[in-house]
Amino acid sequence: MGRATGSWLSGPQIGPEGGGxxxxxxxxxxxxxxxxxxxGGWLRxxxxxVDWLLAGxxxxLFVSFSSPNIGTTVLGVWFVLGVVAVSLFGFTPGQFAVGLRVARVDHGPARTEAEVTGEVPVAAVGIVRALARQVLIVFLVPALINDYNGRALHDRATGTALVRSR
Structure with missing residues (x-):
C-alpha cells in the first residue's frame, strides 16, 4: 500500500527526458x-x-529615510543597478562580492574546450535578457520556483543561470 500511495504523494517527477x-x-x-x-540558493x-543594501x-542620496517613497526608490535603484551591471559585466555588485555571475546557458551542452575544462561561459547576457530577467525577479514568484537543476524560473525563461565565478 505504501508504494501505491507514494507514487501520487511524491508528486510528478519533473526533469529532462532520460531521467536527468x-x-x-x-x-x-x-x-x-x-x-x-x-x-546554490544561499549564495544567491x-x-x-548585498545588492539590496547597496541600493538602499x-x-x-535621492530621498530621506523617513520619506514614504523610500521603498519605491530602493526598488528602482536596485532594478536599474541590476539591468546595467548584468548587461555590461555579467554580474551585479552583490553577485561579484559572493563570487557569482550570470551566464547564458541556452547554447546546449558544452561544446568548446573552455566549457569542457570547467571555465565560466563568457557569452554576454545582453541588455534584453538582463532587462527581462530583472522584470521577472521583481515579481519574486519566479525566483522562488526552481526546476530540477535548481535554476529559478526567471533564469530558465531567459536562458541564463547563476554560476560560480571562483
Whole structure:
C-alpha cells in the first residue's frame, strides 16, 4: 500500500527526458563543482541581500529615510543597478562580492574546450535578457520556483543561470 500511495504523494517527477544527469547542471554543459557550476540558493540570497543594501544606500542620496517613497526608490535603484551591471559585466555588485555571475546557458551542452575544462561561459547576457530577467525577479514568484537543476524560473525563461565565478 505504501508504494501505491507514494507514487501520487511524491508528486510528478519533473526533469529532462532520460531521467536527468548525475548532478545539477550536467544537461546544461556545466561542471559539477568549482567555477562555472550552478550556484546554490544561499549564495544567491546573500548576493541579493548585498545588492539590496547597496541600493538602499544609493537611494538615500535621492530621498530621506523617513520619506514614504523610500521603498519605491530602493526598488528602482536596485532594478536599474541590476539591468546595467548584468548587461555590461555579467554580474551585479552583490553577485561579484559572493563570487557569482550570470551566464547564458541556452547554447546546449558544452561544446568548446573552455566549457569542457570547467571555465565560466563568457557569452554576454545582453541588455534584453538582463532587462527581462530583472522584470521577472521583481515579481519574486519566479525566483522562488526552481526546476530540477535548481535554476529559478526567471533564469530558465531567459536562458541564463547563476554560476560560480571562483
Amino acid at each position: 544527469g548525475a548532478y545539477r547542471g550536467e544537461d546544461l554543459g556545466l561542471p559539477e563543482t568549482g567555477p562555472g557550476s550552478l550556484a 540570497v546573500l548576493g541579493l541581500m 544606500g544609493v537611494s538615500l
